[in-house]
Structure formats: structure tokens, C-alpha cells
Amino acid sequence: MRIGTVEVDTRLALAPMAGVTDLAFRTICRELSGCYTVSEMVSAKALCYGDKKTPGLLRLGEGERPAAVQIFGSDEDAMERGAAIALEKSGAAVLDINMGCPVPKVANSGDGSALMRDPDKAQRVLRAAVRGAAGVPVTVKFRLGWDKGSINCVEFARRMEDAGAAAVAVHGRTKTQMYSGTANWDYIRAVKEAVSIPVIANGDVFSPRDAVRILNVTGADMVMVGRGTFGNPWLMEQCAAVLEGREVPPLPPLSERCDVAARQFELARAYKGEKIACLEMRKHYAWYLKGVPYASYWKEQICKIETAEDFYKVTAGIKRDLA
Ligand SMILES: Cc1cc2nc3c(=O)[nH]c(=O)nc-3n(C[C@H](O)[C@H](O)[C@H](O)COP(=O)(O)O)c2cc1C
16 A cells, blocks of 8 residues: 555554553564554644653654654644644655544644534645645544534545545544544445545454554444553554465463563663653553453552562562462
């Protein structure tokens, strides 16, 4: 598949998820599956103001090519300049524009999913980003529409194609649905039938079977997987296997899963420092233990991890008691 001028040799993408798919977690997923990746969203305005923390979120790994970085915003000047800065800082092959975020802080400022209510503005915003990207392909990620009475993803996708999008990713829910109900893949199919650029289908892929189904139902070029990977990067490995016609590998035993969690911790520690890595790994590590019987004591210990030493003590305990 090609995104503009960029050749992408996989049909599997890891969804961008702020606070989850940082460089450490993307590295793990990519190593297991060879998936395409998109950075966590960053604010175009924050990039323009020279916010110190923002560029770190755009950092890509050494083997992380091709990959996209994602920006959001609705101010045309900021989007044009933010696009250029994001690409300069990251060296990404693709720039993705977030027009689907439903979080009030974002949507109430006219950014993210709010742009779906104003397709004219969304087109101007995209054109500005395309100018700033100066030849680097620009993709757009959005939802079905604002609410169930105003579903406009098909027309919106056409408008994005007209304004220069090299591909679109569609999450099969409306803004007001947030994450409730189920994703409607039929609308994604309608988008696929309406545009000639690649379409990436997203929403509710929780198993390798779902990955096959969403591609069959939608006819999309690529499947994007989000929440199903929480504490389970092996979902990406399993989806890659099924899409490449290989046998689906089983979930590895718990002790091996702990080793991968430890690797994620070490990557995060190298990129962000011990303190932040410890705080952020609490959430990830608890997800790694989801569904493991008798894990409640160790989940409590995970919530108290403050140092690398704590991390490894807890890991040894989990392996001793639960694996
Ligand atoms: C914690 C969290 C953070 C997210 N952050 C982003 C983001 O930064 N950019 C974006 O385009 N979508 C974001 N999303 C939406 C996901 O990319 C994806 O569209 C959504 O989770 C549906 O896919 P899923 O059903 O496979 O999870 C986020 C979702 C979650 C749960």
C-alpha cells in the first residue's frame, strides 16, 4: 500500500493513543508485528509556542520507519507552521491530522472532532497542514460524524481527499458516542467506496479474527488497532500473523509477558527517566496482569512503584507467585 509517495509494507497499524502509545510501547508493538505506527497527538499551537515537552512526544524510534506523527489544531497558521515543525523535529515519513478527538478540552476549542461540524474549515485546516508539510504526505483521522443525527464521514472523506489527504483513517463511532456502543464498520465501507485514496479502518478490533473481519466488511486497505493492545502487544503479533496468512501464535506465558513489560519499562526509562517511567508503567503493568488470577495483591504493589528497584522487586514477586 502507498500513502502518497510512501510505501507501507503492512496492512496493520497501531492506533495513536495519547498517554499509551509512547515510543516505548510503539517499539514493543513494532518489534512484535512490524506494524505502521502513529505518534500520540500533539498540539500544533504548542509546537509553535516552543513548548518544551511537546517535541519529545514526536520522537520516533530508530527502526520506526515509515511512521506518522500526529498533530491537532484548527488555527490555519498554527497548523501550517506546526506541520513543518513536527516533521522537522521527527523526520517522520507521514504527517497525520487529528480530526476525531472527542475529549472536551480539545473539541470545545474547535479542534479534533469539532472540525467534522465545519467541513469548510476542516478543508482549510488540512490545506494549511499540507502546505506546511511541503511534499510529505498528510493523512487525516476522524470519526463517523459529530452525533448520530449528523453522520457525514463519507462527504467528509471526499472533502479531505479534495484538500490533499493522502489517506484517511476512520474510527466507526460518532464524537458523542465517545467509546460507548459498538463501532459501525458499514460506514467505513461507504467511505472506502467513495474515495480513491487508501482507507484505514478503526474501531473495536480486539482479536485477530476482528482484524480479518473489519477488512472484509469495509474493504479497507489497512486495519488500525487501539485499546485491544492495552497490556497486550501480542494482539499486534497475532493480527500480523493472521493478515500474513501465518498461524496465530498463542499468548506467551506470564513470565515472558513480564519480561516484555520490563523491556517496555527500560525503554521508557531510557527515553523519559526513571521517575516518569515508573509512574507511567503502573498503568501499563496493571494492564499486563489483566485476567491473571490472584493478581490483586501484586496490582496493589504495582500502584506503589517509584523506582527501578521497586519495579524489579514486584516483577520477581509476580513471577514467583503467579507465573
Ligand atoms: C487512551 C486513548 C488515547 C487516544 N489518543 C488518541 C490520539 O492521540 N489521537 C487519535 O487520533 N486518537 C486517539 N485515540 C483514539 C484511538 O486512536 C482509536 O481511534 C480508538 O481507540 C478506537 O479504536 P479501538 O476500538 O481499537 O480502541 C485514543 C484512544 C484512547 C483510548
